[in-house]
Amino acid sequence: MGLTPLIWQPAPQAHLTRDDDWPLVDDLVKGMQLAVGDPERAARLEALQALIDAAFNP
Amino acid sequence: MIIKQSLELFTAILDSIPALLPAQALAVKGAPVAEEGPFLDPAAHPPDAGQAAIVAVIDYAIPFAHPLFTTSEGHSRVASIWLMEAARAERRADIAFGRELRGPQIDALRRAGDPDAAYRAxxxxxxxxxxxxxxxxxxxxxxxxxxxxxxxxxxRGRDFPMLAVSLPRSVLAETTGSLSGLFIQAAVVFVIARARALAREMSRVAGRKVAPPLVVNLSLGVTAGADDGSALLSRLQDAVTKIRKWELGPIFFVVPTGNSRQARLRAKLQQGGSIGWRIPPADPTLNALEIWGAAGEPAPRLALSTPDGRQIAVPLDQTGQGVVEDGRGARLARVVLQRRGGDAGRACLTVIVPPTLPEAGKAAPPGLWKLHLTEAGASGCDLFIHRDDRLSGFRGQGLQSSFVHADHAPRTASGRWPERDSPPLGPIRRNGTASLHARGAQQIRVGATLAWPPGRLSAYTGLLSNGDGGDITAPADASSNVFGMTLPGIAPAACQRLSGTSLSAPQATRWLAEALADGADARSRADVVNLLAAATPPPDLGLPDLPWRCGFPLDPGRADVTRR
Structure with a gap:
């Protein structure tokens, strides 16, 4: 049985304009996201924003 | 501003927080709202707030109740610590997970018993x-x-109020360091917010306006990413360093240059060049590398060969992504081409190979892969392999992949580890192996040296692009064959022996904080380098003067040795 040739499968063009290392992060977090969504996500973002305000507001 | 932009870029990690943090750090129902108490007991404030410096440490498992961080009366010198994995026993509006403890709270928790009582609580x-x-x-x-x-x-300790952030275990256990970005970014923001508030409290207690300097130690690193200072963490730290209008004096970030000089993780290829990529067998973690072109130059074109000799040309000439599969649909690699920094920015080709440890019958082939750069801009491309290891104290390791090339000699003819690159240059480089967290314009980058012979670089110290071991160096090994130094552990009586540039950076932090508290005028990296050079050329801090014996050949416990 011989070796089959390698095949290139194009993937969707998501996030390609983003300016960070998302390709690796995407692979690392694959399967971590909750199927039903995170009910505390908005509250956590709000808290992070409050921290940013405390740090950088005059 | 960069910090607001960066939150948007961490969406994938934000979405994964419930999986990355323990449930106790997320639960909030029923937790009372925390009181806005003071940062330090009045007896723990600096005797002269005008001659003090705030020291911040961002790391993992910081023993905030250790006697080394207390005053002679037993009050905590830790003004505030964000324990990202702690149980949310109380709520604060700007703490998204875990718990913040302030000095008097630490005093109260420790009074219940020994330091362990505070950690248990x-x-x-x-x-x-x-x-x-x-x-x-x-x-x-x-x-x-x-x-x-x-x-x-x-x-003396009262002159250095502390801030700290203890990062989550899960992000430090991840072997490339790529999940830590959001948490380090949040930690930096926390440190700035609390340092400003602490400075206001210090002014109130002193009865006059003071602007204490802030020195932040970040002894963590990665081996791949933008090497031109455009990475988010570098940009944030540079932006913060430039701000002058706050309650604080000068702000410095001190980072290690990393430990990968001899690890063969860094290479330079011109068009038509080839290099081997050795991927170890039974590796439970993925292996990845990044190929960076120069700004404004065409994107590189890559051909990949698997260890069995099959080859494929990656058909990407503009931003896009895809997967290399074998004829049976097994995924062998994922390749993404980005243009970072806008249309005139740098092309970045990321190659990610799945783990070689079989799982559910699937595994990438281990062995010698080959990378062939079929097209590249006139400047060629910089190649960086992602690290695949963990901090000391973490069980289990990834297996590090590395570049292979016939022109690379790991050691000199006499068996020594080489220092900086010297002609003739092959593709594998030692210059530019410094951590990619240490590429900002104003960070103080610190390499490791031997205590004996004094000032000689430790073999593993990552090098800056110009071949230097850092802006400053400090000893982290006793000698070339006696590694490490003796250091305190978590328990008051515990000690440990560790090695690496992670230990050189905090020595520079300590030295810089002491110099600033004593009135040194330094506001930039150049000022700091000049400050040290004026005291002692070459720029090595020499033997540390620590409150414990550090295990070096001429320990500062002996009267004839002092820090130069």
Whole structure:
């Protein structure tokens, strides 16, 4: 049985304009996201924003 | 501003927080709102707030109740610590997960017993749960002690109020370091917010306006990413360093240059060049590398060969992504081409190979892969392999992949580890192996040296692009064959022996904080380098003067040796 040739499968063009290392992060977090969504996500973002305000507001 | 932009870029990690943090750090129902108490007991404030410097440490498993971080009266010198994995026993509007403890709260928790009582009260010593403080030793214990640990019997420690952030175990256990970005970014923001508030409290207690300097130690690193200072963490730190209108004096970020000089993780290829990529077998973690073109130049074109000799040309000439599969649909690699920094920015080709340890019958082939750069801009391309290891104290390791090329000699003819690159240059480089967290314009980058012979670079010290071992160096090894230094552990009586540039950076933090508290005028990296050079050329800090014996050949415990 011989070796089959390698095949290139194009993937969707998501996030390609983003300016960070998302390709690796995407692979690392694959399967971590909750199927039903995170009910505390908005509250956590709000808290992070409050921290940013405390740090950088005059 | 960069910080607001960066939150948007961490969406994938934000979405994964419930999987990355223990449930106790997320639960909030029923928790009371925390009081806005003081940062330090009045007796723990600096005797002269005008001659003090705030020291911040961002690390893992920091023993905030250790005697080295207390005053002679037993009050905590830790003004505030964000324990990202601690149980949310109370709520604060700007703490998204875990718990913040302030100095008087630490005093109260420790009064209930020994330091362990404080760690248990925060849920950090739970068998079967979060147990980061149940170990005898930790990276954070060593780093924090070097940066700001003082003998509580002496008053000097009060000149250095501390801030700290203890990062989550899961993001540090991830071997490339790529998940830590959001948490480090949030930690930096926390440190700035609390340093400003602490400075206001110091002014109130002193009865006059003071602007204490802030020195932040970040002894963590990665081996791949933008090497031109455009990475988010570098940009944030540079932006913060430039701000002059706050309650604070000068702000410095001190980072290690990393430990990968001899690891063959960095290469340079011109068009038509080839290099081997050795991927070890039975590796439970993925392997990845990044190929960067120069700004404004065409994107590189890559051909990949698997260890069995099959080759494929990656058909990407503009931003896009895809997967290399074999004829049976098994995924062998994922390749993404980005243009970072806008249309005139740098092309970045990321190649990610799945683990070689079989799982559910699937595994990438281990062995010698080959990378062939069929097209590249006139400047060629810089190649960086992602690290695949963990901090000391973490069980299990990834297996590090590395570049292979016939022109690369790991050692000199006499068997020594080479230092900087020298002609003729092959593709594998030692210059430019410094951590990619250490590429900002104003960070103080610190390499490791031997205590004996003094000032000689440790073989592993990552090098800046010009071949230097850092802006500053400090000893982290006794000699070329006696590695490491003796350092405090988590428990008051525990000690550990560790090596690496992670230990050199906090020595520089300690030295810089002392110099600033004593009135040194430094506002930039150049000022700091000049400050040290004026005291002692070459720029090595020499033997540290620490409140414990560090295990070097001529320990500062002996009267004939002092820090130069």
């Amino acid at each position: 925060c849920g950090l010593m739970q068998p079967g749960g979060v147990f980061q403080m149940a170990h005898a030793a930790s990276h954070g214990a060593a780093v924090a002690a070097l940066a700001a640990g003082h003998d509580p019997r002496q008053g």
